[in-house]
Each structure stands twice: as structure tokens, then as C-alpha cells.
Amino acid sequence: MAVFLFVLWLDLRPLIAALVAAGLMLLLNVVIEATLRRWARAGKIASDDPPENPEKD
Known part of the structure; x- marks a missing residue:
């Protein structure tokens, strides 16, 4: 599970940064x-x- 979350974090970093x-x-x-x-x-x-123009003709 920890590896999955780490890989997910690596994949989502550009999206989060954007x-x-x-x-x-x-x-x-x-x-x-x-x-x-x-x-x-x-x-x-x-x-x-x-x-x-205050001086109108």
C-alpha cells in the first residue's frame, strides 16, 4: 500500500504543482x-x- 501511495504521489506531483x-x-x-x-x-x-471641456460653444 505504501508503494502504491508513493507512486501515486509521484504521478500527481505535476498536477498538484500546476x-x-x-x-x-x-x-x-x-x-x-x-x-x-x-x-x-x-x-x-x-x-x-x-x-x-467646460467651454462648450
Whole structure:
């Protein structure tokens, strides 16, 4: 049984590593997106909207 579990562990290591890497990438993406949203709300990032012209003809 121990040999079977050891072989199973060796076979599943790449899958486990891939799942951990995907989870870390997702977490990093969430952190970056939250930071960018916070900066945009604080006005540190210019929005894509054109600036309003107060002197309209």
C-alpha cells in the first residue's frame, strides 16, 4: 500500500504543482486588479474617458 501511495504521489506531483501555480496566479491577478481599482478611484490613474471641456460653444 505504501508503494502504491508513493507512486501515486509521484504521478500527481505535476498536477498538484500546476494547481498551486494556477491558484497563485489567480490570487496575484485579484491583488493587482484590486490595487488598480483603488488607484483609479483615488485618481492616480487617468481614465479612458476624454476630459470634459467646460467651454462648450
